[in-house]
Amino acid sequence: MVTKEFSGSPDEAALRRADSLAREIFSDIANKWALLIIESLGEGTLRFSELRSEVEGISHKMLTQNLRMLERNGLVDRKVHPTVPPRVEYTLTEPGQALRATVDGMCAWTQLHLGHIETSRRRFDA
Amino acid sequence: MVTKEFSGSPDEAALRRADSLAREIFSDIANKWALLIIESLGEGTLRFSELRSEVEGISHKMLTQNLRMLERNGLVDRKVHPTVPPRVEYTLTEPGQALRATVDGMCAWTQLHLGHIETSRRRFDA
DNA sequence: CCGAATCCACAACGATACTG
DNA sequence: CAGTATCGTTGTGGATTCGG
Numbered sequence: 001m002v003t004k005e006f007s008g009s010p011d012e013a014a015l016r017r018a019d020s021l022a023r024e025i026f027s028d029i030a031n032k033w034a035l036l037i038i039e040s041l042g043e044g045t046l047r048f049s050e051l052r053s054e055v056e057g058i059s060h061k062m063l064t065q066n067l068r069m070l071e072r073n074g075l076v077d078r079k080v081h082p083t084v085p086p087r088v089e090y091t092l093t094e095p096g097q098a099l100r101a102t103v104d105g106m107c108a109w110t111q112l113h114l115g116h117i118e119t120s121r122r123r124f125d126a
Numbered sequence: 127m128v129t130k131e132f133s134g135s136p137d138e139a140a141l142r143r144a145d146s147l148a149r150e151i152f153s154d155i156a157n158k159w160a161l162l163i164i165e166s167l168g169e170g171t172l173r174f175s176e177l178r179s180e181v182e183g184i185s186h187k188m189l190t191q192n193l194r195m196l197e198r199n200g201l202v203d204r205k206v207h208p209t210v211p212p213r214v215e216y217t218l219t220e221p222g223q224a225l226r227a228t229v230d231g232m233c234a235w236t237q238l239h240l241g242h243i244e245t246s247r248r249r250f251d252a
Numbered sequence: 253c254c255g256a257a258t259c260c261a262c263a264a265c266g267a268t269a270c271t272g
Numbered sequence: 273c274a275g276t277a278t279c280g281t282t283g284t285g286g287a288t289t290c291g292g
Contacts, residue, residue: 022236032156059286074246085253095239102231110148113221120200211273
């Protein structure tokens with residue numbers, strides 16, 4: 001038996017905090033739009049409007065929302081040029097680039113298994 | 127100028143089909159629950175109820191839904207033992223295992239950058 | 253051009269109950 | 273134990289508008 005409720009040693013508390021933070025971050029980035037944005041930015045710096053057309057099908061709102069989130073988590077760098085009309089450029093940070101590498105892996109995986117998946121779907125749908 | 131609307135050569139049509147299929151698949155798997163399930167199954171075969179407690183916070187409904195989707199795409203294998211009470215086991219297929227490798231990468235990335243992200247968030251929230 | 257806010261339609265989700 | 277169906281709520285995300 002432990003002496004305090006919830007096994008309250010400082011170490012365990014710290015581990016629990018790290019765990020919930022990790023879950024939070026994972027939930028942030030494990031979504032379609034975030035990953036597609038990261039993938040697009042892999043090729044270099046892009047403006048907001050360029051991203052908008054690069055990431056097929058994303059709405060204005062989703063793009064800004066996800067960009068804010070990625071900026072908050074330190075994955076993208078946002079550079080505002082004080083010109084008129086405004087010009088805002090987005091770039092992957094170093095951690096962002098590191099993540100992009102694994103996202104590349106996911107994309108490659110998808111391409112590689114297109115056939116397998118298509119036939120698997122046909123079998124299942126019958 | 128092309129002779130037909132929408133640049134309609136057979137090759138281009140095939141490429142467009144593959145592209146939209148890839149997008150569809152990517153949208154399927156690039157979500158929190160699917161990735162967490164794949165990650166959990168990496169350690170071996172699990173029963174439905176085991177998955178339920180392994181994947182923290184997932185509801186019965188989300189679990190079945192995502193498992194169906196993963197099965198349909200050929201990422202997990204579903205084995206029903208005709209016993210009473212029923213026993214259903216889920217295992218990653220070979221393509222599923224391949225995908226898990228890249229998901230592992232994402233998890234490792236998260237752990238590695240916890241600190242950077244936490245401080246980045248604090249700066250941003252100010 | 254970029255961003256924030258509002259509105260609201262519709263999908264996602266959790267809870268519950270029922271079947272094999 | 274596992275799966276399906278239904279229902280009610282929540283929340284997501286698109287369209288639009290206005291502001292810098």
